[in-house]
Structures are given as structure tokens and as C-alpha cells.
Amino acid sequence: MIQEQIQSVQHNIETACKKSGRNPEEVTLIAVSKTKPLSDIEAAIDCGMLEFGENKVQELLDKIEHVSRPVHWHLIGHLQTNKVKYIVDKGLLIHSVDSVKLAKEIQKEAVKKQVHCDILLEVNVAKEETKYGFYYDDVLPAVIEISKLSNVHIQGLMTIAPFVENPEKNRNVFADLHKLLLDIKTRNIDNVNMSVLSMGMTNDYMVAIEEGATMVRVGTGIFGARNYSI
Numbered sequence: 001m002i003q004e005q006i007q008s009v010q011h012n013i014e015t016a017c018k019k020s021g022r023n024p025e026e027v028t029l030i031a032v033s034k035t036k037p038l039s040d041i042e043a044a045i046d047c048g049m050l051e052f053g054e055n056k057v058q059e060l061l062d063k064i065e066h067v068s069r070p071v072h073w074h075l076i077g078h079l080q081t082n083k084v085k086y087i088v089d090k091g092l093l094i095h096s097v098d099s100v101k102l103a104k105e106i107q108k109e110a111v112k113k114q115v116h117c118d119i120l121l122e123v124n125v126a127k128e129e130t131k132y133g134f135y136y137d138d139v140l141p142a143v144i145e146i147s148k149l150s151n152v153h154i155q156g157l158m159t160i161a162p163f164v165e166n167p168e169k170n171r172n173v174f175a176d177l178h179k180l181l182l183d184i185k186t187r188n189i190d191n192v193n194m195s196v197l198s199m200g201m202t203n204d205y206m207v208a209i210e211e212g213a214t215m216v217r218v219g220t221g222i223f224g225a226r227n228y229s230i
């Protein structure tokens with residue numbers, strides 16, 4: 001079942017790329033395995049998946065420790081400053097940096113452990129009160145400040161679009177984030193690499209790709225519905 005789901009998502013990614021004249025190799029599929037058992041991750045690896053996303057630090061650490069083969073991990077959930085020390089040296093991409101304070105904490109721990117850390121800035125494009133992330137107009141000043149941190153490297157931007165029935169409704173959100181990415185890119189800020197645009201989930205990843213996503217984060221579409229009651 002996981003194999004068929006992955007094939008179907010990959011097929012959809014190709015379709016969205018074709019429609020928008022993009023090369024499917026520009027789009028990385030991240031399998032969001034939060035709440036799912038290690039056996040599901042192993043099944044996905046058997047199908048060739050190499051990128052996995054988790055939203056909780058403890059669950060991520062457990063899975064990093066127990067997975068049988070080396071894969072790339074992505075932290076996609078809100079990160080508390082007091083947990084930075086546990087993950088900064090794990091070589092993962094942190095998608096969810098939502099404050100300058102958090103970036104400074106990552107810098108502090110990265111220097112201590114003599115490592116470098118790649119991050120994305122999370123942007124709350126639709127200004128939803130329930131969501132984390134920088135507001136649109138605050139992103140550039142934050143990028144400039146964070147760019148001065150020697151061991152923290154901004155690779156791009158991430159957003160979690162609103163939950164909508166019709167994914168077309170999120171097209172503007174994705175287009176706006178892409179525009180912001182390009183705006184910042186043209187400024188050629190030292191230590192800032194605006195090459196990653198992480199946007200699109202099960203419900204809306206095809207629209208996100210049409211609007212320029214380079215990473216899509218798909219959970220339900222690969223592993224099936226999550227059960228939070230257990």
C-alpha cells in the first residue's frame with residue numbers, strides 16, 4: 001500500500017511539473033512520517049524514499065536512532081529553544097525557524113558543538129493566528145539579521161498553507177511565498193541561499209509545485225491517515 005501511494009504521489013509530481021514546464025528533478029518529496037511506526041519508514045525506504053519529515057524532537061531522535069539505513073531528516077514542526085541542543089548536530093534541515101531568537105539559539109549550540117546548521121524560515125503567509133512563522137513583511141529583516149550568524153545557513157523559505165477543501169484557494173499563498181523568495185534572492189545577501197521553497201502537503205502539493213515548490217511534505221498521501229488517539 002505504501003509503495004502504491006508513493007508511486008501515485010510521484011506520478012502527480014510529474015504531472016504538476018509537466019503542467020508548469022518544470023523538471024521533476026527540481027522537486028524533492030519529503031515523506032512525513034510523524035506518528036507512524038518505524039516499519040512504515042522502512043517500507044518507504046524500500047521504495048527508494050530518502051527524505052523524511054518529523055514534527056516532534058523526541059520522536060525524531062528515536063527514529064534517527066533506530067532506522068536501519070541512513071536517510072535525510074527534516075524537522076518540520078515548531079522547535080522550542082530548549083530542545084535545540086538535542087538536534088543541532090544531527091545534520092538535518094530545520095524547516096520551522098520562526099523567530100530570530102530561535103536562530104540565535106541554533107547558532108549558540110552549533111558553535112558549541114562545532115557544527116553548521118541549515119535552516120528554512122517559516123512564513124505565516126496567510127497571517128493565521130493559530131500558526132507559527134514570520135509575517136511576510138518581517139521576513140527580509142529577519143533574513144538580514146540571521147545571515148550574520150556564522151554557523152546558521154538559511155537555505156530558503158517554508159510555509160504551511162491554510163487548510164482548505166479546494167487547493168486552488170492556496171495558489172495565491174504559494175505564489176506570494178515564491179515571489180518573496182525571489183525578492184530576497186536578488187539581494188544576494190552573504191550567507192543566504194534562497195534555493196529551497198518548502199510548501200505543499202497532501203491536499204495541495206500539486207498546486208504548490210505549479211507555483212514553484214522545490215520541497216513538498218506529504219504525510220497522509222503516503223502513509224494514510226494519522227491516528228492521534230493512541
Ligand SMILES: *Cc1c(COP(=O)(O)O)cnc(C)c1O
Pocket residue numbers: 032034055076077160201202203217218219220221
Ligand atoms: C503533518 C505535516 C505535513 C504533512 O501533512 P499531510 O496533510 O498529512 O500531508 C506537512 N507539513 C507539516 C509542517 C506537517 O506538520
